[in-house]
Amino acid sequence: MPEPLRLVQVGAGGMGRAWLQTISENPDVVLTGLVDLDLDVARAAADEHGYSAVPVATSLGELADRVDAVIDVTVPVAHPKVSVDALLRGLPVLCEKPLAETVREALAMVAASEVSGKLLMVSQSRRYFRTGSAFAGQLAELGTIGALSCEFYKAPHFGGFREQMAEPLLVDMAIHQFDLARKLIGSEPVSVYCESYNPAWSWFDGNAAASAIFRFADGTRFSFDGSWCAPGLETSWNGRWRASAANGTASWDGDNAPVVELASGEVVPVVLPEDPEQIAGSLVEFVNAVRSSTVPQSEAHTNVISLAMVEAAVRSTTLGTPVRIAEVITDAYAEAVATVEDSTLLAALQAWPDVLKVVGLEP
Known part of the structure; x- marks a missing residue:
């Protein structure tokens, strides 16, 4: 040893x-x-x-x-x-x-x-959840993904710096979901269009909610819709996911075992890994x-892409136009x-x- x-x-x-x-x-x-x-x-x-x-x-x-x-x-x-x-x-x-x-x-x-x-x-x-790893494995069995979505709705009262940030949801949280989307899709992002906003009842100074759609190199669209001031019926901290592919559909509530149904109507059994x-x-x-x-x-080399997804989303919500991930990286x-x-x-x-x-x- x-x-x-x-x-x-x-x-x-x-x-x-x-x-x-x-x-x-x-x-x-x-x-x-x-x-x-x-x-x-x-x-x-x-x-x-x-x-x-x-x-x-x-x-x-x-x-x-x-x-x-x-x-x-x-x-x-x-x-x-x-x-x-x-x-x-x-x-x-x-x-x-x-x-x-x-x-x-x-x-x-x-x-x-x-x-x-x-x-x-x-x-x-977020790459190290057993149920998430099972979800990733099932997506691989379904073939190329056409659309992947994540809904993230929580209502935390952090206090401190997060409640004073200009883009708290995108900058402090969304990298988890953006990075996980890269793993699940197995391709790299090309561009994003994002709008962030702050609901009238929000206790955050900055934009505590956002909607974004990413285009990936293999043609997959990944949509993220989230809020940090959404009391009631909250999602998992991992978000609630759904993927659509030619061979079927998979969903994951972020905590429990994913559910997969093939185009034939057959439900695919789930095997959870024993990884930490x-x-x-x-x-x-x-x-x-x-x-x-x-x-x-x-x-770190590849993780730069996940960070660039966040920076591109923030730039898009500022400009009001789609932003290419490559442009963010080359500018940086x-x-x-x-x-x-x-x-x-x-x-x-x-x-x-x-x-x-x-x-x-x-x-």
């Missing part, structure tokens, strides 16, 4: 505590340090999860001699700094979603991964990828080349022959 992977976690807030619990339950990893700008918060979080002997610090550099990999659970605005620092120290990184606040920053992080030769993976936890779920699934795939030097499904690349100050990262960016091929949007 290989030795457990030594992890330093950066970030000890609410999500950081969830990761501490997940790390404690995985025998293939061991926590060797916890970093947070607030030492008292770090110490309290470590102690609460049985890590009283684990050192805490305010910077990764203080603990870098005792680590094989880093878990970045900081707030999104800090992801580029923390993850790039770890990568340039020669450490693979598992970063909480979103990879960054902008595609421009995400591309610089991808460059850091290339410079270091180390893995940068994003934890897209949510962030536990992310951690297992990350450890396996580090040990085997394989590419995980949410490796030009901005990255113009703004990245680190000469090593800049050289890596400039060496790319075609940013769309680098992230896998074009073959």
Whole structure:
């Protein structure tokens, strides 16, 4: 048996505590340090999860001699700094979603991964639901999907920064559904038309609701309709999904086993995998990828496309016109080349022959 992977976690807030619990339950990893700008918060979080002997610090550099990999659970605005620092120290990184606040920053992080030769993976936890994986498997059996839809209706009262954002639903939540659509369809998005709005009764300052339709390269249309101020008959946090294909239709309520009916009227039985779920699934795939030097499904290069879907949707709702995903990525690349100050990262960016091929949007 290989030795457990030594992890330093950066970030000890609410999500950081969830990761501490997940790390404690995985025998293939061991926590060797916890970093947070607030030492008292770090110490309290470590102690609460049985890590009283684990050192805490305010910077990764203080603990870098005792680590094989880093878990970045900081707030999104800090992801580029923390993850790039770890990568340039020669450490693979598992970063909480979103990879960054902008595609421009995400591309610089991808460059850091290339410079270091180390893995940068994003934890897209919605890819790790057993019922969702069963849904994906059944869609593959139905053949090419003509239409995929997701309805997302919740009424959370978060307080704090989410209720003050300009586009809280699209920017803070929708990447889960947009990213999952890529996995379910098995193709890449081409363009999006989106309208966001704020219902009269909303307790959000910004647009808490949105409707978007994406066109994918294989011809599939993916429609997303959601709201964060929709009390009553709420959907799962995963949303409610329906897919239509030539050979039948599949639906998934986001929590329970999916239902599939073939064109013949036959109902297809469901077999649920036994894989670990949510962030536990992310951690297992990350450890396996580090040990085997394989590419995980949410490796940073390809995850840029999911982030670009969000940025394109926001741009579309601002412009009132459809927006091409490729345009968002190429614009972000030009901005990255113009703004990245680190000469090593800049050289890596400039060496790319075609940013769309680098992230896998074009073959």
